[in-house]
Every structure is written in C-alpha cells, then in structure tokens.
Amino acid sequence: MLARQTLLEVENLTLAVAHTGLCVVKGVSLSVAAGEIVGIVGESGSGKTLAARAVMGLEPSAIRRTSGSIRFDGREVTAMAPQELRAMRGARVGMVFQEPMTSLNPSMTIGRQLEEGLVLHRALDAGERRRLVLDMLARVGIRDPEGALAAYPHQFSGGMRQRIMLASVMLLQPALLIADEPTTALDAVVQRDVLELMVELTRANGTAVLMISHDLAMVARFTDRVIVMAKGDIVEQGRTEELLRRPRHPYTRKLLAAMPRRLPARRLPPAETPIVAVRDLVVDYGGRQGFFRKEAPKRALHGVSLAVRPREVVAVVGGSGSGKTTLGRAIAGLLKPSGGEILFDGRPIAKGEAGFWDYRLNCQMVFQDPYSSLDPRMTVGALVGEALRHAPGMDAAARQARVAEVLAEVGLGEGFADRYPHELSGGQRQRIAIARAVARRPSFVIADEPVSALDVTVRAQVLDLFAELQQRHGFSCLFISHDLGVVEQVADRVIVMRDGRIVEEGTRDAIFDAPRDAYTRRLLSAIPALETAGDGGVRLKWRFDEANEMRETVDA
Known part of the structure; x- marks a missing residue:
C-alpha cells in the first residue's frame, strides 16, 4: 500500500492562557494524512x-500560542495573514461544531447559509450555486431540499440540523474536516446515520477528518488512528484497533476501564403492588394558534402503560421524539396528561386525590443538565436543604444534619455546603442534583439523561454512586437515556419507545440479547459496543448488524 501524503502536521504546539501563562496544550505533535480519519479522545480540559x-487559527482571544508549528498542505498556518486564514477556512479546512443550533444563524434561511460559502470561495453564478446546494441537501438526506432552502434552523430536528451543518461544510469539498463532538447531543440511530454520512462524503472527496470525541465506541468504529490526550499532553497514539486492544499508558487504560459494562442481573423481591403504575397515559401538546388558523394538538404519548416495582430500575430508551422525556415529566407531575391515570402504591395521584401530596413528596427528579436545574443564587447547602422543607418532624438542626449526611453520601464534604453551582465541576454539580433528589429518602426517582453531558470517567463515578445510593436506600427508578451502554449497566428492565408508543419491553438481558421488535434491533445495532479483550484493552463488538454478521461469516 502506498503511503499517504501528509496533509496536516503539528509540531510541538504549546498554547497558554494569556494573562496567567498557564499551559493548556503542552508540546503537542500530530499529523493527518490525506484521506485519513484520525480521532482525538480525552476528558474535558484535555486540550x-x-x-x-x-x-x-480559531483559538479564543484569551489563549496565545507560545511555541510550535502548524503546517497545512505544506504552508505554515501560524505565519498566515488574516486574509489568507479566511481564504483557507471553509475552502480548504472545514469544521463541524458540537451544537449546530449555535453555529447556524437563526435569522437566516438554510438556503442563504449554505450559499454563503460558495459566494465567498467559488466563482459561480446563482443558478450553479442553487443546483449545488440542492444536490448536497439531497445527498445528506433532507427529504424536501426545495422546501429546506426557505426554512430556518429551528424548524429542523437536531439530527437534521447536524446534516445541514455537514452539508454546508462539504459543499466546498475541503481537504480537511475537523469534527468537534459532532453527535454528542443526538440519539443512537441519528448518531450512526450522521457519522456514516460524514465518512461517505469525506471518502468520496478524499477529505481527511480530525474527529474529536469522548465516545470511544464511535472512535473505534470510524477512525484509522486515535490520539489520546490528558491535561494538555498527548499520552498515547497509534492505529485505532491496536491501541484500544493493547493500551500502554495508564490514562488510556483508565478511560477504557470507565466504559459502561453489563453487571449480573439482580434478584428483586416479589411485589404484588407496583410502586408506580401508568395506565393508558395520553399527552397532547397544544397546536400553535395564529390570527386565521389554529393547528391541531400534537399527540406525544399514545396510551402508554407501564409499571415500576419496588427497588426496580426501569430504563426507557428510544430515539429523539419517541416520547421518553414527556413520559418522565408527566409521571413527575410536570406535564398534565390528556388522558389515562398514574397510580402510586396502588392509589391514583391526580391533583385533588388523597395520595397526590404523598406522591409529590416521594417522587424526585434528576435532570439532564444540572447547571440549568440548580439555582445559581443558592448555595449547595440551601439547594439540598430545599428538598427537606416539607419533611415532617424535621427542625432546622435536623435538616442541617441531613444535608451534611447526604453530601457525605455523594462524596462531597461539608465544605461544599457554602459553595455556589458555578464553583463546581460538571460531575460535582450532578452529584449535588442527585443529593437533592435523595435527601428526603424518596421511594421513586426519575433520572432524565443524568450522565449524558459528563466525561467517560466522571460518568462512571456518577453511575457507581447512583447504584450505591439506590441499593442503600431502596428507591425505585425510571431511568431515561439514549446511551445504551449506560442502560445495559444500570437497568433491571428496559422499555423501548417509538413515536409515543411502547414497542417492546422486557428484562435487560432479554432486550439486549434477544430483541423481538425490528426497531429495537435497529436501535441496538446503531451504536457499537466495546467488550473487554484482556490486558486492559477492548475490542469492537457488533450488535445485530446484518452486514457485519455476513462479513464475519464470509471471513470464517
């Protein structure tokens, strides 16, 4: 095989905070060859x-380069004038950002935004630009390219917005694509579709890819080489399969050890009455109303029924728009159902019913983003203590003692009680959110994507903490997640939702090992898993992927 020509070469790059001199990237050297896909993995703050x-040349103004060289296609990037950098960006080097809603202009139509790069970098007339834009929108899977030209970003789902962002970058056929966490906020099926589309487009154009991600399974599936960074340093790099199977550096081993793993199934005590039961639950969202017309309500849940037994962890999985978060919020009393009933310990919990207040005190919720669910004006002690306001028989001293006890349970000392949310890391904030949820010793907790925004190692710590608290206090849990690896680790039973309906439910082992529904199989096959391979390494594991099953049969 002929060696590929080096397209990007970074040598001894050091970046520091301008006003303190603190080094955040320390002597980094890496290279990317033409047509190669290279992954960079590491925790937040790794650089x-x-x-x-x-x-x-897009580092923040507070960051300055103190040393190092960056050569792209034989030219020194650090010596380029501003005009040269602008000519390179987009035309030769494109970037797909983590959150497309913040990188797409909400005040411009999709057509204008996609055409913008062609106007700046290509000498084409309006008709040619329109043709290229329509062709690219069709290639990335937009069903109505003509209609999309006049639409705005908010009119598309997260997955469609990411496809549009990818289309805007690939229109110019750059030689290098930098993808910064391009699928973090997307569900399993959409993640796979977007990444496969990205690989297809880049290979068709011979584009090299530098993919930044903390999703090791996705990196294992789509990259040729992987670079591991920690605290601004490259600690290890090599061919993806070889590095993951035989990691040499302790930090790489730590990252791989933090991947979710299936634990033996728990034996739960038999129970005649579920702690929470839902019967034929219906939720409608009211349609938008204008001067001359009113849209019909949209049905988010279509007669959903489920039960959660005492001490049981029931996971709800499904794609975006499947209704899983709506289900959780309706059970928590944050949304008013349009039909059906919710029972707590066998009693209806409709407002005005005898068991309503008891349920509200015994049902707590852990939200996806702890920073937005914690009041920034309140101290940690006040936030956790707020959950105890209506606890019967607890005076101020008893509440303070409980706050200290709960903070110790979640691995934070009493010194954290006087801190504010902005003084904590993401993992610490999520620990506070969990502490607030369990402070009153509830019998039922709803956890809505509680670890999706966390790093690999922090996620492992929070999951271990959650399991320990659940075992110690015996609360039941409805665990909502799109991360199937996490679900496989924590769940006793799994419910699969699609378009507001339950399509399959069963024990964790039955769902993951022998799914009956075609959508469940598609969901499980969308995200590859990593299984232990010995010596601290892992290897890629396929789930119900017919193409790969056929390939393995042929190879055998």
Whole structure:
C-alpha cells in the first residue's frame, strides 16, 4: 500500500492562557494524512478542542500560542495573514461544531447559509450555486431540499440540523474536516446515520477528518488512528484497533476501564403492588394558534402503560421524539396528561386525590443538565436543604444534619455546603442534583439523561454512586437515556419507545440479547459496543448488524 501524503502536521504546539501563562496544550505533535480519519479522545480540559481549533487559527482571544508549528498542505498556518486564514477556512479546512443550533444563524434561511460559502470561495453564478446546494441537501438526506432552502434552523430536528451543518461544510469539498463532538447531543440511530454520512462524503472527496470525541465506541468504529490526550499532553497514539486492544499508558487504560459494562442481573423481591403504575397515559401538546388558523394538538404519548416495582430500575430508551422525556415529566407531575391515570402504591395521584401530596413528596427528579436545574443564587447547602422543607418532624438542626449526611453520601464534604453551582465541576454539580433528589429518602426517582453531558470517567463515578445510593436506600427508578451502554449497566428492565408508543419491553438481558421488535434491533445495532479483550484493552463488538454478521461469516 502506498503511503499517504501528509496533509496536516503539528509540531510541538504549546498554547497558554494569556494573562496567567498557564499551559493548556503542552508540546503537542500530530499529523493527518490525506484521506485519513484520525480521532482525538480525552476528558474535558484535555486540550483536544483547543489544539484542533488552533489548526484554523480559531483559538479564543484569551489563549496565545507560545511555541510550535502548524503546517497545512505544506504552508505554515501560524505565519498566515488574516486574509489568507479566511481564504483557507471553509475552502480548504472545514469544521463541524458540537451544537449546530449555535453555529447556524437563526435569522437566516438554510438556503442563504449554505450559499454563503460558495459566494465567498467559488466563482459561480446563482443558478450553479442553487443546483449545488440542492444536490448536497439531497445527498445528506433532507427529504424536501426545495422546501429546506426557505426554512430556518429551528424548524429542523437536531439530527437534521447536524446534516445541514455537514452539508454546508462539504459543499466546498475541503481537504480537511475537523469534527468537534459532532453527535454528542443526538440519539443512537441519528448518531450512526450522521457519522456514516460524514465518512461517505469525506471518502468520496478524499477529505481527511480530525474527529474529536469522548465516545470511544464511535472512535473505534470510524477512525484509522486515535490520539489520546490528558491535561494538555498527548499520552498515547497509534492505529485505532491496536491501541484500544493493547493500551500502554495508564490514562488510556483508565478511560477504557470507565466504559459502561453489563453487571449480573439482580434478584428483586416479589411485589404484588407496583410502586408506580401508568395506565393508558395520553399527552397532547397544544397546536400553535395564529390570527386565521389554529393547528391541531400534537399527540406525544399514545396510551402508554407501564409499571415500576419496588427497588426496580426501569430504563426507557428510544430515539429523539419517541416520547421518553414527556413520559418522565408527566409521571413527575410536570406535564398534565390528556388522558389515562398514574397510580402510586396502588392509589391514583391526580391533583385533588388523597395520595397526590404523598406522591409529590416521594417522587424526585434528576435532570439532564444540572447547571440549568440548580439555582445559581443558592448555595449547595440551601439547594439540598430545599428538598427537606416539607419533611415532617424535621427542625432546622435536623435538616442541617441531613444535608451534611447526604453530601457525605455523594462524596462531597461539608465544605461544599457554602459553595455556589458555578464553583463546581460538571460531575460535582450532578452529584449535588442527585443529593437533592435523595435527601428526603424518596421511594421513586426519575433520572432524565443524568450522565449524558459528563466525561467517560466522571460518568462512571456518577453511575457507581447512583447504584450505591439506590441499593442503600431502596428507591425505585425510571431511568431515561439514549446511551445504551449506560442502560445495559444500570437497568433491571428496559422499555423501548417509538413515536409515543411502547414497542417492546422486557428484562435487560432479554432486550439486549434477544430483541423481538425490528426497531429495537435497529436501535441496538446503531451504536457499537466495546467488550473487554484482556490486558486492559477492548475490542469492537457488533450488535445485530446484518452486514457485519455476513462479513464475519464470509471471513470464517
């Protein structure tokens, strides 16, 4: 095989905070060959995004380069004038950001935004630009390209917005694509579709890819080489399969050890009455109303029924728009159902019923983003203590003692009680959110994507903490997640939702090992898993992927 020509070469790159001199990227050296897909993995603060942005000269104003060289296609990027950098960006180096809603202009139509790059970098007339835009929208799977030209970003789902963002970058056929966490906020099926589309487009154009991600399974599936960064340093790099199977550096081993793993199934005591039961639950969202017309309500849940037994962890999985979060919020009393009933310990919990107040005190919720669910004006002690306001028989001293006890349970000392949310890391904030949920010793907790925004190692710590608290206090849990690896680790039973309906439910082992529904199989096959391979390494594991099952049969 002929060696590929080096397209990007970074040597001894050091970036520091301008006013303190603190080094955030320390002597990083890496290379990307033409047509190669290279992954960069590491926790938050490892410097992976800063190093990638420096390739385009897009590091924040507070960051300065103290040493190092960046050569792209034989030219020194650090010596380029501003006009040369602008000519390179987009035309030769493109970037797909983590959240497309913040990188797409909400006040511009999709057509204008996609055409913008062609106007700046290509000498084409309006008709040619329109043709290229329509062709690219069709290639990335937009069903109505003509209609999309006049639409705005908010009119598309997250997955469609990411496809549009990818289309805007690939229209110019760049030589290098930098993808910064391109699928973090997407569900399993959409993640796979977007990444496969990205690989298809880049290979068709011979584009090299630098993919930044904390999703090791996705990196294992789609990259040729992987670079591991920690605290601004590259600690290890090599061919993806070889590095993951035989990691040499302790930090790489730590990352791989933090991947979710299936634990033996728990034996739960038999129970005649579920702690929470839902019967034929219907939720409608009111249609928008204008001067001359009113849209019909949209049905988010179509007669959903389920039961959660005492001490049981029931996971709800499904794609975006499946209704799983709506179900959780309706059970928590944050949405008013349009029909059906919810029972707590066998009693209806409709407002005005005898068991309503008891249920509201015994049902707590852990939200996806702890920073937005914690009041920034309140101290940690006040936030956790707020959950005890209506606890019977607890005076101020008893509440303070309980707050200290709960903070110790979640691995934070009493010193954290006087801190504010902005003084905590993401993992610490999620621990506070969990502490607030369990402070009153509830019998039922709803956890809505509680670890989706966390790093691999922090996620492992929070999951272990959650399991320990659930075992110690015996609360039941409805665990909502799109991360199937996490679900496989924590769940006793799994419910699969699609379009507001339950399509399959069963024990964790039955759903993951022998799913009956075609959608469940598609969901499980969308995200590859990593299984232990010995010596601290892992290897890629396929789930119900017919193409790969056929390939393995042929190879055998």
